[in-house]
Amino acid sequence: MKITVIPDKYLSEDEWKKAFMDKLGNFYNEADISFQELKEEYERWPEKPEYKRIKEYTGNPLEVANLAKDTEILVVQFSPVSKEVFDTAKNLKLVACNRSTPVNIDVQAATDKNIPVINAPGRNADSVADFTMGLLLAEIRHIARSFEAVRNGTYPSCTENWRKSIPELRGKVIGIVGFGKIGSKVAERAKGFGMKIVGYDPFVPEETMKNFDTEKVDLNTLLQRSDFVTIHMRLTPQTTNLIGEKELALMKKTSFLINTSRGEVIDENALYNALVEKKIAGAALDVFVHEPMYKDSNNKFIHLNNITFTPHMAGPSDDMFYRGACILLEDIARFLRGEKMENVLNPDIYLHK
Numbered sequence: 001m002k003i004t005v006i007p008d009k010y011l012s013e014d015e016w017k018k019a020f021m022d023k024l025g026n027f028y029n030e031a032d033i034s035f036q037e038l039k040e041e042y043e044r045w046p047e048k049p050e051y052k053r054i055k056e057y058t059g060n061p062l063e064v065a066n067l068a069k070d071t072e073i074l075v076v077q078f079s080p081v082s083k084e085v086f087d088t089a090k091n092l093k094l095v096a097c098n099r100s101t102p103v104n105i106d107v108q109a110a111t112d113k114n115i116p117v118i119n120a121p122g123r124n125a126d127s128v129a130d131f132t133m134g135l136l137l138a139e140i141r142h143i144a145r146s147f148e149a150v151r152n153g154t155y156p157s158c159t160e161n162w163r164k165s166i167p168e169l170r171g172k173v174i175g176i177v178g179f180g181k182i183g184s185k186v187a188e189r190a191k192g193f194g195m196k197i198v199g200y201d202p203f204v205p206e207e208t209m210k211n212f213d214t215e216k217v218d219l220n221t222l223l224q225r226s227d228f229v230t231i232h233m234r235l236t237p238q239t240t241n242l243i244g245e246k247e248l249a250l251m252k253k254t255s256f257l258i259n260t261s262r263g264e265v266i267d268e269n270a271l272y273n274a275l276v277e278k279k280i281a282g283a284a285l286d287v288f289v290h291e292p293m294y295k296d297s298n299n300k301f302i303h304l305n306n307i308t309f310t311p312h313m314a315g316p317s318d319d320m321f322y323r324g325a326c327i328l329l330e331d332i333a334r335f336l337r338g339e340k341m342e343n344v345l346n347p348d349i350y351l352h353k
């Protein structure tokens with residue numbers, strides 16, 4: 001089996017080789033594995049324009065198509081896998097992407113060719129859960145604002161309004177919207193802070209949430225009861241603008257909204273108005289509709305004093321890239337053994353075979 005791997009600066013060839021040796025077993029020596037270098041352009045992936053049906057990638061899509069033309073299994077992370085790859089690689093049998101949400105893969109083009117695409121869900125679950133709690137604490141304890149005030153010499157004169165609200169976490173209710181791999185890990189961390197936990201996810205059974213000491217409720221109940229609402233829903237047409245004016249109106253005036261999922265899950269205009277009009281106490285956002293947010297001159301949130309924001313950095317950590325590679329290679333090993341893979345993004349292809 002010919003396997004082509006395209007490493008990048010986040011996961012080196014040596015790290016990929018270690019993952020291959022750890023997870024492929026005897027297949028490692030039997031497979032024809034090649035590592036191909038792809039020139040990474042200077043733009044960071046959030047700044048690159050969409051190319052056909054792919055986005056958030058680094059490198060030239062046509063160069064990937066050339067590198068993959070003779071391969072049977074293509075393994076990537078941030079490299080673009082566009083329609084040209086599926087048109088060119090006549091022997092291609094599987095595409096593996098080391099991301100939780102592989103928006104750099106044209107999954108529809110793969111489906112049209114009956115080629116399965118696998119990903120690494122949960123690879124950054126611990127990282128995002130850690131960051132979520134850190135972002136929450138930064139907002140409610142005014143950590144970022146205090147840092148800036150000390151550095152620019154305005155502390156303590158500017159802190160009068162901040163000190164009107166400094167909540168503790170113990171005994172407070174945290175509402176987790178989306179109870180998958182990340183949401184459940186947020187619940188584990190919230191339990192350590194002595195918080196009460198409610199969760200909303202129509203696809204997760206009540207019994208599963210109980211295992212994390214979480215009470216399953218509907219979305220409206222969660223918004224009404226929670227002191228902190230944290231979003232961990234995957235972006236779909238159904239979750240776009242899931243939190244809008246009506247939903248924000250249900251939240252307590254003393255509550256906070258945290259989002260480390262995708263910016264489009266929240267109606268940003270409605271959130272901006274809620275923050276300006278003090279309908280909720282504050283927000284902590286790692287994601288925005290238009291990214292990178294620091295290059296968006298129209299981003300109104302930058303000038304508010306009841307928000308903490310970061311530039312889409314919740315996912316990466318020293319451990320998550322290698323963890324994702326291992327998740328991928330466990331599925332590739334199943335594929336080579338002729339077994340059912342666990343993380344297939346387009347399982348409908350099997351209905352036509």
